[in-house]
Amino acid sequence: xxxWWESISxxxxxxxLLSSLLPSSEDSSLSALAxxxxxARSLLLSPAAYFSISSSLSSPFSxxxxxxxxHWLYDTFLSSDTDLRLVVLSFxxxxxxxxxxxxxxxxxxxxxxxxxxxxLLALYAAETKSRGGKPxxxxxxxxxxxxxxxxxxxxxxxxxxxxxxxxxxxxxxxGVLSPPLEHQIAVKSTxxxxxxxxxxxxxxKQISHMPSWSKLDFCRFAADWAGQDCPCVxxxxxxxxxxxxxxxISNGDxxxxxxxxxxxxxYDELRPKGARVPLPWELLQPVIRILGHCLLGPLNAExxxxxxxxxxxxxxxxxxxxxxxxxxxxxxxxxxxDRRGRQAAKVAAAATxxxxxxTPSKAKKPEILLVSK
Numbered sequence: 001x002x003x004w005w006e007s008i009s010x011x012x013x014x015x016x017l018l019s020s021l022l023p024s025s026e027d028s029s030l031s032a033l034a035x036x037x038x039x040a041r042s043l044l045l046s047p048a049a050y051f052s053i054s055s056s057l058s059s060p061f062s063x064x065x066x067x068x069x070x071h072w073l074y075d076t077f078l079s080s081d082t083d084l085r086l087v088v089l090s091f092x093x094x095x096x097x098x099x100x101x102x103x104x105x106x107x108x109x110x111x112x113x114x115x116x117x118x119x120l121l122a123l124y125a126a127e128t129k130s131r132g133g134k135p136x137x138x139x140x141x142x143x144x145x146x147x148x149x150x151x152x153x154x155x156x157x158x159x160x161x162x163x164x165x166x167x168x169x170x171x172x173x174x175g176v177l178s179p180p181l182e183h184q185i186a187v188k189s190t191x192x193x194x195x196x197x198x199x200x201x202x203x204x205k206q207i208s209h210m211p212s213w214s215k216l217d218f219c220r221f222a223a224d225w226a227g228q229d230c231p232c233v234x235x236x237x238x239x240x241x242x243x244x245x246x247x248x249i250s251n252g253d254x255x256x257x258x259x260x261x262x263x264x265x266x267y268d269e270l271r272p273k274g275a276r277v278p279l280p281w282e283l284l285q286p287v288i289r290i291l292g293h294c295l296l297g298p299l300n301a302e303x304x305x306x307x308x309x310x311x312x313x314x315x316x317x318x319x320x321x322x323x324x325x326x327x328x329x330x331x332x333x334x335x336x337x338d339r340r341g342r343q344a345a346k347v348a349a350a351a352t353x354x355x356x357x358x359t360p361s362k363a364k365k366p367e368i369l370l371v372s373k
Contacts (some may be wrong), residue, residue: 012273014079014084021069022053022056027227033046037318042086044211050091054091057069058098062098063116064115070118073270074119077123087189089123093200098345099113100196100275120196123199123321127181127201129209130180133180135177135178136177137175137177138177139175140174196283197286200290204286204293207293214303214308218290219291219304219310220292220311222291225279226276227276228276284327287326288312288315291312295308295309295312296334296337308338309335309355312335312338316333333358
């Protein structure tokens with residue numbers, strides 16, 4: 001009981017402190033969130049609070065070492081409250097986009113971004129501690145060996161030494177998904193992509209708890225990071241137009257998806273415009289994971305799926321130009337899965353309509369009129 005009340009009191013104090021950092025027009029809405037039964041959860045699920053904080057983070061003078069909002073994000077993430085940490089994670093796509101855009105912009109070369117870097121380093125340090133200096137490994141299935149689901153087409157012949165053969169067959173194939181993380185006390189240029197990638201990986205681990213507007217922001221930023229449109233983006237759209245069950249997705253869907261969740265007037269004017277940034281594999285890998293969830297997650301809204309589809313196509317176009325085989329394979333696979341899923345959904349919807357049309361309706365009983373004499 002004491003810990004429950006202590007958690008609520010801590011969340012309310014953090015929200016009251018946040019209200020003092022934002023414009024005075026937001027005091028009433030944040031005060032209402034603080035008075036709720038679950039203040040941290042209410043803050044996480046409030047679109048008005050999200051857009052207000054996003055507007056402040058998007059200010060041209062944000063991100064410096066003395067930025068009070070960056071201090072609030074840093075201290076809030078270090079708290080032990082799970083919901084408060086989720087609030088900070090929901091702003092990681094926006095923070096990462098602003099940070100990367102300004103770092104790679106010649107006009108912002110002299111601007112200090114130590115406030116943003118402190119938040120990113122806090123997430124990186126937490127992930128480094130949780131991994132304990134160990135890499136993230138995955139087991140790779142060996143299709144040459146039989147399993148419960150398949151029999152190998154070309155079984156390997158038995159070798160002369162059965163013990164050696166059994167040892168090789170029982171040895172699992174292991175791949176390194178992420179190498180061990182090194183402790184970092186500053187964001188160096190050679191480690192910047194790794195640190196931002198780890199922060200996005202922390203976001204991915206909690207993505208099922210993230211609100212839709214945070215996912216939409218990420219999809220928009222990922223599309224901006226990929227760069228400008230080119231004919232490669234419409235490669236799969238042309239294929240879909242020739243299919244009877246295709247679902248066309250235009251690049252304008254991304255702006256339309258964000259339009260549906262516009263809450264605050266003037267937010268679009270203050271929203272940072274993402275820029276084309278370098279995408280090494282340690283940064284691109286978590287980006288593709290997040291987009292895969294946004295694209296294929298069954299509980300995601302259609303706006304999120306459409307925005308993720310646009311971002312994946314732009315990343316595929318960039319990977320095709322840069323001849324990046326890993327990125328080409330990953331993005332093309334997501335595009336194919338998305339297209340097949342949309343086709344299957346359209347076929348299922350058409351079958352449902354036909355089934356309802358062919359279902360005979362019950363015959364109405366003849367009406368009996370009672371006439372009084």
